[in-house]
Amino acid sequence: MISFINVLVNGLLLGGIYAITAMGLSLQYGVARILNIAHGEFIMVGAFLTFVLHTKLGINPLFGLAVAGPVLFVVGYLIQRILFKTLKDRTPTPAAFEGSSMLMAFGILFVVQSIAIFIWGTNVQGYSYLAYSVYLGDIRFSVNRLVILVISVLICLLFYLFLTRTRTGKAIRAASQDPDAAGLMGVNINRMLALCFAFGAMMAGFAGMLISMVFPIYTTMGMQYTIIAIIVVVLGGLGSIPGSMIGGFLLGIFSAIVSAKDPGLTMAAYYLLFLVLLLVKPSGIFGR
Amino acid sequence: MKQSKRIAKYILPVVIVLLVALMAVVPFFTDPYKVVFLRTILMFVILTLSWSLFSGTTGYTSLATAAFYGAGLYTTAYLGEKLPLPLMVVCGGITAFALALLMGAITLRLKGIYFAIFTLSSVELIKQVLHWYEINIVGVRGHYVTRVNDVTVYYVLLVITVLLVLTIYLIKRSRYGLALNSIGSCEEAAAHIGINVVGLKILAYAISSFFIGMAGAIMATGMLYIDSYVAFDLNYSFFPTLMAIFGGLGNILGPLVGAAVFTYLREILITKYSYHYMLIFGTVMVLTILYLPSGLIGLAQNIWKKLTTPAPTKGLKTEGGKHADTSC
Amino acid sequence: MQILHVEGLTKYFGGLAAVSGVDFTVEEGEILGLIGPNGAGKTTLFNLISGTLVPNAGKVLFKGEKISGLKPYVICRKGLVRTFQSCKIFPEMSVFQNVLLGALFGAPENIAWKQAADVAEEAIAFVGLSAFHDLPAGSLTLVNQKRVEVARALATEPELLMLDEMMAGLNPTEVGEAMELVKRIRDRGITIIMIEHVMKAIMNICGRIIVLDHGKKIAEGTPEEISTSKTVIEIYLGE
Ligand SMILES: Nc1ncnc2c1ncn2[C@@H]1O[C@H](COP(=O)(O)OP(=O)(O)O)[C@@H](O)[C@H]1O
Ligand SMILES: [Mg+2]
Numbered sequence: 001m002i003s004f005i006n007v008l009v010n011g012l013l014l015g016g017i018y019a020i021t022a023m024g025l026s027l028q029y030g031v032a033r034i035l036n037i038a039h040g041e042f043i044m045v046g047a048f049l050t051f052v053l054h055t056k057l058g059i060n061p062l063f064g065l066a067v068a069g070p071v072l073f074v075v076g077y078l079i080q081r082i083l084f085k086t087l088k089d090r091t092p093t094p095a096a097f098e099g100s101s102m103l104m105a106f107g108i109l110f111v112v113q114s115i116a117i118f119i120w121g122t123n124v125q126g127y128s129y130l131a132y133s134v135y136l137g138d139i140r141f142s143v144n145r146l147v148i149l150v151i152s153v154l155i156c157l158l159f160y161l162f163l164t165r166t167r168t169g170k171a172i173r174a175a176s177q178d179p180d181a182a183g184l185m186g187v188n189i190n191r192m193l194a195l196c197f198a199f200g201a202m203m204a205g206f207a208g209m210l211i212s213m214v215f216p217i218y219t220t221m222g223m224q225y226t227i228i229a230i231i232v233v234v235l236g237g238l239g240s241i242p243g244s245m246i247g248g249f250l251l252g253i254f255s256a257i258v259s260a261k262d263p264g265l266t267m268a269a270y271y272l273l274f275l276v277l278l279l280v281k282p283s284g285i286f287g288r
Numbered sequence: 289m290k291q292s293k294r295i296a297k298y299i300l301p302v303v304i305v306l307l308v309a310l311m312a313v314v315p316f317f318t319d320p321y322k323v324v325f326l327r328t329i330l331m332f333v334i335l336t337l338s339w340s341l342f343s344g345t346t347g348y349t350s351l352a353t354a355a356f357y358g359a360g361l362y363t364t365a366y367l368g369e370k371l372p373l374p375l376m377v378v379c380g381g382i383t384a385f386a387l388a389l390l391m392g393a394i395t396l397r398l399k400g401i402y403f404a405i406f407t408l409s410s411v412e413l414i415k416q417v418l419h420w421y422e423i424n425i426v427g428v429r430g431h432y433v434t435r436v437n438d439v440t441v442y443y444v445l446l447v448i449t450v451l452l453v454l455t456i457y458l459i460k461r462s463r464y465g466l467a468l469n470s471i472g473s474c475e476e477a478a479a480h481i482g483i484n485v486v487g488l489k490i491l492a493y494a495i496s497s498f499f500i501g502m503a504g505a506i507m508a509t510g511m512l513y514i515d516s517y518v519a520f521d522l523n524y525s526f527f528p529t530l531m532a533i534f535g536g537l538g539n540i541l542g543p544l545v546g547a548a549v550f551t552y553l554r555e556i557l558i559t560k561y562s563y564h565y566m567l568i569f570g571t572v573m574v575l576t577i578l579y580l581p582s583g584l585i586g587l588a589q590n591i592w593k594k595l596t597t598p599a600p601t602k603g604l605k606t607e608g609g610k611h612a613d614t615s616c
Numbered sequence: 617m618q619i620l621h622v623e624g625l626t627k628y629f630g631g632l633a634a635v636s637g638v639d640f641t642v643e644e645g646e647i648l649g650l651i652g653p654n655g656a657g658k659t660t661l662f663n664l665i666s667g668t669l670v671p672n673a674g675k676v677l678f679k680g681e682k683i684s685g686l687k688p689y690v691i692c693r694k695g696l697v698r699t700f701q702s703c704k705i706f707p708e709m710s711v712f713q714n715v716l717l718g719a720l721f722g723a724p725e726n727i728a729w730k731q732a733a734d735v736a737e738e739a740i741a742f743v744g745l746s747a748f749h750d751l752p753a754g755s756l757t758l759v760n761q762k763r764v765e766v767a768r769a770l771a772t773e774p775e776l777l778m779l780d781e782m783m784a785g786l787n788p789t790e791v792g793e794a795m796e797l798v799k800r801i802r803d804r805g806i807t808i809i810m811i812e813h814v815m816k817a818i819m820n821i822c823g824r825i826i827v828l829d830h831g832k833k834i835a836e837g838t839p840e841e842i843s844t845s846k847t848v849i850e851i852y853l854g855e
Contacts, residue, residue, distance in 0.1 A: 098401050
């Protein structure tokens, strides 16, 4: 029983990271129709920015939120405006854009990763921050994971409030449901698309910062997180923001259960779950 | 225009025959390093052509090339010593063929981005399961492979390439080639005029994978050691896709040229600028997708058209007036 | 002789019954009109008959043989073919290739390329597109794209042809030509079911009309009967 609760708690903690990881991707796909294969690279950049600030300048990793997020927001905004916007204008059909934008994201992946390798090398890095455990009865919590959980839930909530309460947020939601109609209703679609991509990149930055607090980081870690994000997003329904939050926690728990049985099977189990889900219900558990 | 087309019809086979003849004698004249280099080019040519045989025509972006290639590699790893070389290569092809039949049967009803994601994840699933199986059940990770000399590998690849080009040529000329294109153009319409779209897609997928598997089986003999991470490397999925788009998807020549030029550039970049190789590579890729949507061949065709067509006749190709909002 | 028999055909989308319990019969050689307000379930009915969708209940008999549940390509090869409301052609391919595909794959048995080419040429000439033979189909005007679709369907040598809003978006002259075309197709011995909003066309060329509303068949009869039917008038005026 105790061990089961431990597993569950671990899963929830992991789930927070996954949820944040996936929300960015979901936003980018849901509104801008870009399956951003380079998402993991943005996460990696967020992680390394936090790492460098902490180890070189002694800045608290949590402060990374204020750096990694905004930096990646700007980068994301520019990338959408300069690259994807141009591509969209040149591509005849939305379906063709989905394909070519994914390939373009591959190109961006290579560029970002090679610049990162150029600056930070290929070694596995990490730092320890709040790396001790507290016990609540018999249940063990590692403090940094708890902090992460709290932060990720906070980010999810704030972002959800942003989407549901603010004008821009509402416009984004309108655009994700029906871009054409939203355009007719006077929403500036181009600005919206750029904003969504930027918010997606910012989320990646946050996720990177959180990941750097508990996991080893390295410049080639991106693809792994991209794939996890894709799994979560498909789990929750491509383009559904609440879906990816719930999907993140579900995958976190699922992963904790599998790794309690046999850690070597975690990744395989992810993919199996994912493939089965894709086949049974491609629109995701919560998809329309 | 008509005339240039007719000439092109004869030029292409002649050029290809000459090229093959040239490729066949090259090992007699060059140093071993060049043969290894050409071998890599041939390998990517096979992967790219096979990829475009299915994905280029039907529009289903398969990212499972690495799975079929890896299936070929592993077939050699397991059977290599027990079988004569040609049989082993064919076995690699058959393994990949069977895998593609299975994957096609369960996935080809997925559309667009979902198919791409599914195939991508299949590679990872196979990789992870194999890894787990080797470590936990077999107890040994990976396999050692008996080496075959580079020149033999080169010739086997050349034969596979020729067979592949022939196969593609025959398919393209047949009713099935036309039908594959119609699937890419508007699948729903194709299904309603008597084309067994599901069967055709699965079969085309399997045939294209057969060649990828054969390439894997023979390439394994140049690798010494194979484990699931080496064999099911996602780059084998990404590169052929990129190379095909880089070259242009319209005809056989595009993927062929794309793979050759791309591999050549890659090799040069790796040796000369090993640090910046990925940076340049990624940049080229972004620029290609942005500015060369129909690839190198498309670019060449455009230039050719500009040079040969007098300007005023340009507008005649289409019928003016009100256009339909068709759904395909 | 009845060529098509539909019985209790029903299709749900989520909770909504797009088609519910529809029965009707089509006689060989007739032109049957299918009308009803937008969203009535007309296209869905075509989808169920042509195999695009599988019905939740009911069955479709074509020449006495059950075809519901079969794949669209099988149904096409049996001699039942349809066109689409939003014209679906192969835009990058030439007009000839579009139609040739129908001839190559639509016949009950695979026919030789040469023979298929002849069938295709004939169908292209029949709809009056010979002049556009080699142009990419996507470059044609709307009315000609619709003709390509019809020619492609004819090339499959059907016994029953289902036309989904062939005349929508055409100008009056084009509508007149389309009506002529439909009659000439019937004269070839091909039975026709057509969905149409252009009342003039329906009333002129259909021998019988079925009215669909909210997925249910609410009326059936000759054009005269339908145009004077109270329920039908109410539905159309109530729109
Ligand atoms: N694939 C589908 N999924 C969900 N609902 C559908 C689908 N196709 C049609 N519908 C719904 O079924 C109803 C009937 O549509 P349709 O058959 O296209 O009407 P009509 O052709 O008579 O205008 C409509 O309410 C439509 O929204
Ligand atoms: Mg309709």
